[in-house]
Amino acid sequence: MSDTTSLQDGLAPVYLGDLWGRPVLFLDYEASVEVAITRLRQLGAEQHDGARVAYWRLDHAINGDRARQLGAWVDQHRPCLVVLDGVTRATALYGIDADTDNAGYTRWAGEIQLACRVEGAATDPALLLIDHISEKTGSGLNARGVTAKRDAVTGSAFVLRGGPVSPTRPVRLALIRGKCRHGGERDTPAAAVTVEPGQDGRLTVRFDAPDASTRTVLDARQHQLHERLCGLLEADGPASQRALCHAVGGDDKATIQAIQQLVADGYIERDTNGTKSGGHYPFRSARPYQPADAAA
Structure with a gap:
């Protein structure tokens, strides 16, 4: 299983939705509903938790009428979090090259952010974009592609390193802060993440303060x-x-x-x-x- 996607997709509704009592919306360009359900169950979700999770499997760009449709859903259901996985395919379907087109990416990100705003609400849902990072020497812990990706971050950007997550043995991961608009040093450890499988096939995930391994x-x-x-x-x-x-x-x-x-x-x-x-x-x-x- 993919460590980055499975942890972020799975933990979001199980913990954030439960904490705030509002649904979580998944916009999935990468997997399938069967894979999403498997990840949720591995992380402890029960059958009745489905009411807190909305899942959209997408094979088209979010723009025009589809952006308005997304905005209408967000206005009606007021989710605490919107997760989009993944950026590469979403932007390609939008018709831009996210490796070279800064202006195009800025336009795409702005359209997604606008669609996820809740009219008349004090706060909008958090927007989590799942992307690949650059492995190029000297690139820092940045998303792969145009610099507009980093510029478009209005909250924080994190990188999950280590793994992959195993269904048979504990795995230690490092959650690294790549950027934070609200203070905090960039490219520094944010948490040590331990993922441990149980006999029932479920995964226990623990977040601790950064240590030497991170x-x-x-x-x-x-x-x-x-x-x-x-x-x-x-x-x-x-x-x-x-x-x-x-x-x-x-x-x-x-x-x-x-x-x-x-x-x-x-x-x-x-x-x-x-x-x-x-x-x-x-x-x-x-x-x-x-x-x-x-x-x-």
Whole structure:
């Protein structure tokens, strides 16, 4: 079973719907009603819980009349949460390439958000979009594709790392905060998640404060970026910050933070014999990168 989708799809109605006494709506582009029911039952949902869960299996874009239909349902039933799984297929059916079309993604996200607003209500339902993250070195913990995805986040973005969830043995996952509009440091552990199967086939899910195991998940990505930067300077010689960001690609902010950390740790330094670019000397390798040193 997919760790990200199953946990988010399953936990939402079982816990949020029960907590707030309002239904949860699932807009599913990825699976089927049979798969959704299986996930809910694995996470403890009973037959009578079906009244708290609305499930729409979609093979079309949400726009025009269909967006108005969604808005009418939300106005009538006032769900506490709307879950959309997954963004890649939803945007493709909308007619945009979410890997390259920033304007198109912004338009799509705005239409979904507008449809999920409840007229006259003090608060709208939370909107949870399930997406794939970029595995590109230096990209940070961001959704794969256009930067508009991150810009469109009005609350928080989280990444679930580890797994996959097993029906036979306990699994530890790390919930990482990728972005938070309301404060909190980005790309930091938010919780340690333990998923443990029972003899009845159901899963027990426990959220704990972050620990060393959740920190390790982030450390591995950071070491990968540090190693990439040091390797570039060792192989190609001195380079400016802009050139390093361009060579690595992905999130410039994450790359600049990595450069600053490597300078502080003594792995790279300014080459005062080099030619200045933008008023600054280029960076050069000071010593080979040793992940064991960084983890010590």
